[in-house]
Amino acid sequence: MKRFADLLETLILTPSRNGKLRLMIDFFRSVPDPERGYALAALTRELDIPSVKPALLRQLVTTRIDEELFRLSYDYVGDLGETVALIWPDAADHPARSIPHGRNDMPSLTEVVTQLQAASRREGPALIEGWLDRLDPSGRYALTKLVTGGFRIGLSARLAKQALAGFGNVPVHEIEELWHGLDIPYESLFAWLEGFAEKPVSAALAPFRPVMLSHPLEEGDFAKLNPEDFVAEWKWDGIRVQASLDRGIKRLYSRTGDDISPAFPDLVDALAFEGTIDGELLIARPAGVGAEQSVTIGTFSDLQQRLNRKKLLPRHLEDHPAFLRVYDLLFHAGEDLRDLPFEARRSRLEMHAGDFDPTRFDLSPLIPFDSWEDLAALRAEPPLPIIEGVMIKRRQAPYLAGRPRGEWFKWKRDPFLIDAVLMYAQRGHGKRSGFYSDYTFGVWREEAGHRELVPVGKAYFGFTDEELKAIDKFVRNNTVERFGPVRSVRADATKGLVLEVAFEGLNRSTRHKSGLAMRFPRISRLRWDKPPAEADTLEALEVLLASDNGAD
Incomplete structure (x- = not known):
């Protein structure tokens, strides 16, 4: 011990x-x-x-x-x-x-x-x-x-597997493919890594296959890339998953290899395709049949109603039905397709589109474009607010574990920025347990000549260690109320800390007093120079929500 x-x-x-x-x-x-x-x-x-x-x-x-x-x-x-x-x-x-x-x-x-x-x-x-x-x-x-099980030490399960790979001098994806077929305390795994035994044979059916990841597209990349060599898809605002059916065993994995099947029984039960598919987990409700079918996709806030729940109620399944937008085929009927070019895998996927339950699955559509300028215009005006940007994939790219260079790119929409006022701070965990590092911030709401701050989001990253110390000092010196580990800080028109917050989008929310919730908020800058009275308003966010939702 x-x-x-x-x-x-x-x-x-x-x-x-x-x-x-x-x-x-x-x-x-x-x-x-x-x-x-x-x-x-x-x-x-x-x-x-x-x-x-x-x-x-x-x-x-x-x-x-x-x-x-x-x-x-x-x-x-x-x-x-x-x-x-x-x-x-x-x-x-x-x-x-x-x-x-x-x-x-x-x-x-x-x-x-x-x-x-x-x-x-x-x-x-x-x-x-x-x-x-x-x-x-x-x-x-x-x-x-x-x-x-409350380890908060900055060590993910995947980082532990990467340490195993370094220990045994083997690629990490070999360990990830074996992982779900191994028994604790992993003696056969260590024997192989130390060279005392052959590589274990995974006994698991429907195992996890290490995912292929993308690189952010940068301005200088366009000159090096020929648009004719690539296809494009929309980047959906869900979570990356892998679904597999192997001799009657059905599993749904997160991108890091965690088995999340129990959290999404409605999707797993509908899986009838013998093979392994890669896609985006969404909350969606199809309507219509065949060519007339349309899919109404929920927001990421809708998806959060299903994530990390220890107990699912019938209303969760009914109100927030799980749906998988499929964009790659890794295995089919026992055949490993990962060495094939993306175009060939996509062709096989399209051939078998009819094997999927249309109430739970569909194919991610490809976006036709002739030049990077064409794609830039489409990215700037996506057809749905759920879209975060575009994915760009080389036609000849095999499906490679990890983040290979030059094969897949993500080109996200530029983040939104607002100035908000710090309202509440909560102690962190692990190495941050001595600091107030989780921040709830708000914007001004004006009604009948009265102004008040209403919360619109919470963030706990985006700042340096030095900035963390400065914010922590501000919180301690300006506390007005305590609620267990949470402190309410002074925040009015003349005194308060303004935070520049970057975020990916806005959704309606009944959980917040403001009626809005941010997607992926993070602290962009500390605006010590700005008086709280000049922070943004709820009205400005409502305008942003309306423009972002387009046709909604």
Whole structure:
């Protein structure tokens, strides 16, 4: 457990991606099986420990610590696991619970995982309590993160797989294709990566196939690219997914390889095409039949009603039906098509268009154009507000894992910019737990001669570390109310912090007092020079929404 705790602590304190990769590779080299495999499973969120939930930690800590003291501490720290780890009293302060001198009683990660997985929900609390007594603060932090899965250390599951690839000197896409057929603690995987065994054979049906990604199109690229060598499609405002049907097994994956099938049963159940397709997950409702069919596509806010839900209700399926706009074919009837040129894959996809349920699937249409100027004009005036821009794909491009240069490009519409006023700030997590780093901002609404700020969005990136410190100082010095971990700051016509906010689009929203919600907002600049009275108005955003929605 100590080596896992040390790894977490150093990962938190290491901001760079390459630094995290080196730490992970060194850990895999120095820690034996099965300890390193359980650590890998924890960091990739693959461990399932049903005997312990976050609420249990709250209950346990309040049996040792005054409940109000814990509440205040949690408010300050901003992270449940870190608060429990720091505030839990040392066993030495309680003689009845103290550990005999000289006894090597530190549990291993393997011991913790195997015992918890075998424990019932009634047995789990006693195990956790005993380990919290035996561990130091670093170990307690690792334990709480292990059982809750709340790792906020800047390490994604894909980055962990890239560390595995570096450890074994193999392409990361080989690990991604194997991943869903491997068993924890991944001993066969490590044996292969260390050269002691053959590459594991994935036993999984309908496995994930690593996706092909695009590069942003830059101004200088046009001179190097011949428009005759490319096709174009609209870039839809959904999420990239991969759907697969393999000998009766149906799966839906995110672009990073997470199995999201349980969240979209309506789409998965409708999958009847033997193969693997790549496309954009949307909320849409088709109408009409055959050539007369039209599809009404929802906003990204509609899609958010279905994302990350632990429990789906019938109304979610009815009000926000899942739909897949298909744009590539990777496998068909057991044949791997990824080495074929895009044109050939597209032709095969069009041949089998009739095999898809039209109420849940359709093909992403190609955009005819003769020159980059033609495409630029189309990009500037897309037919639907759901469109973010255009995708440009080389006709002869095979389907390559990762982000190969010169094959696929994305040409997004320019972001919108507004000046808004900071209204609320919330503590961050992980390395930001000591700072107010999540910001809710608003614009002015005028009614009957009265002006008030109404929230229109929330952002937590786009600023430098130095700017974060400056905003945090402003929040602390200008707090007017506290709501748990959230602070309301002074924001009126004469005093406040103006933020220049960039965003991709606007949608109607019943969840916000303003009636609007932003798509992908981020802080573009801090406008210390601008008085709050000169920030934008809700009326200006309504005009922007109307112009962006075009024919709506």
